[in-house]
Amino acid sequence: MAKARIVVIGSGIAGLSTAAAASENFEITVVEAEIQGGYHSSGRSATIFQKNFETGLISRMSVISENFFLNPANGYEQVAAPLHRLLVAKSEEKHLLDAYLTRWSDSLPWLRVISNQEIAERFPILNNDYAHAILDDDCLNLDIHNLLDGHRRKIRTNGGVVLNNYRLTDIQMQGREWQLRFANGELLTADIVVNAAGAWADQIAELAGVQKIGIQPKRRTALLIDPNQDSRNWSTIYKLTNDLYIKPEGSLLMVSPMDEHDSPPTDAQPEMMDVAITVERFEELTTMSVERPTRTWAGLRSFVSDRNPVIGYGNPERNFFWVAAFGGSGILTSPCYSEVAAKLLQDRTVPEHWNIDLHELSPERLQND
Numbered sequence: 001m002a003k004a005r006i007v008v009i010g011s012g013i014a015g016l017s018t019a020a021a022a023s024e025n026f027e028i029t030v031v032e033a034e035i036q037g038g039y040h041s042s043g044r045s046a047t048i049f050q051k052n053f054e055t056g057l058i059s060r061m062s063v064i065s066e067n068f069f070l071n072p073a074n075g076y077e078q079v080a081a082p083l084h085r086l087l088v089a090k091s092e093e094k095h096l097l098d099a100y101l102t103r104w105s106d107s108l109p110w111l112r113v114i115s116n117q118e119i120a121e122r123f124p125i126l127n128n129d130y131a132h133a134i135l136d137d138d139c140l141n142l143d144i145h146n147l148l149d150g151h152r153r154k155i156r157t158n159g160g161v162v163l164n165n166y167r168l169t170d171i172q173m174q175g176r177e178w179q180l181r182f183a184n185g186e187l188l189t190a191d192i193v194v195n196a197a198g199a200w201a202d203q204i205a206e207l208a209g210v211q212k213i214g215i216q217p218k219r220r221t222a223l224l225i226d227p228n229q230d231s232r233n234w235s236t237i238y239k240l241t242n243d244l245y246i247k248p249e250g251s252l253l254m255v256s257p258m259d260e261h262d263s264p265p266t267d268a269q270p271e272m273m274d275v276a277i278t279v280e281r282f283e284e285l286t287t288m289s290v291e292r293p294t295r296t297w298a299g300l301r302s303f304v305s306d307r308n309p310v311i312g313y314g315n316p317e318r319n320f321f322w323v324a325a326f327g328g329s330g331i332l333t334s335p336c337y338s339e340v341a342a343k344l345l346q347d348r349t350v351p352e353h354w355n356i357d358l359h360e361l362s363p364e365r366l367q368n369d
Helices: 013-022 056-070 091-104 116-122 144-157 198-208 272-285 334-345
Strands: 005-009 027-031 080-089 132-142 161-163 168-174 177-182 187-190 192-195 216-225 236-239 245-249 252-256 295-303 310-313 320-324
Touching: 005 013, 005 177, 005 187, 013 027, 013 144, 013 192, 013 320, 013 334, 027 187, 056 132, 056 334, 080 091, 080 116, 091 132, 116 132, 144 161, 168 198, 177 192, 192 198, 192 334, 198 295, 198 320, 216 272, 236 272, 252 272, 310 334, 320 334
Parallel strands: 005 027, 005 192, 027 161, 080 236, 192 320
Antiparallel strands: 080 132, 168 177, 177 187, 216 252, 216 295, 236 245, 245 252, 310 320
16 A cells, blocks of 8 residues: 655754654655755754753653663664753852752752852853852753754655755645645645744745644854863853853853844844843853854744644644644654654554643644634
């Protein structure tokens, strides 16, 4: 019996992980508008795996995903390395540390408050005003390139294809199949379209005549700073005020103000003011002065109103499927949600012990508002 044909729109982490998970049971074609996949969001991420996140659903999905990162399937290279995270606060902010422990200690029992000496050993340039810190030593640094490459290999091993530089211009139902036309003149047909277009997901839905879900892309700023010393073994730093993190990247430090600015779907670029704010916060947090960053960039993180992802069929005909709105969690939860998507594409249920309420993911929760 011939497999149903799926065209996945978008080859970032959402599109490739879903395509890989579904590739044994469907004929898969992944199309990407850019000359390479993961250009707008996946490739601009900090790629930190942690088990606590802003919604309970995302936290549960990250826990389910951990085993894949630690024990990747055949065909995947190593995709994770240990990462230690310090959450720091000034004396006048200690109530934030106490509140964090109250919220997360039961589910993350390894969290511990560390001494000033250990803080200095783990991040030597931290300003002494930041005298309080929690250590979370059960995080991972994810290798997004190995992860995406592994998904591509699995798709191709199972007979699928990944096509770059395929910018969609039109999508219509003709009889019982979708016809997708592209700027390069190509035409593809499919039984099911999977919308994994990130910040452009609502635009794809509009092209297809499917009700939108209210995607809002938000720009986040990042930059690299040279600490002029070996920082490869330093811990990652998060301010408990949630307005800065610093992550060692090779010999440099990746710094972000954790900002969110509404943006249209676009090739995001950093604003000079946001870069200046980031440098100012970095200098306040550390003992360093920064003449100029080594590099600056911005990426888009896309949300819907309740900040949970959107996964599921989005039309009565059940041939338009959403995998979108992951905010900053698209990489760290991808092993879980790609399996959820693969099961829902086949109208199968997810394991009960995963404790995932599918209504929390369904596009219907947004389309019926």
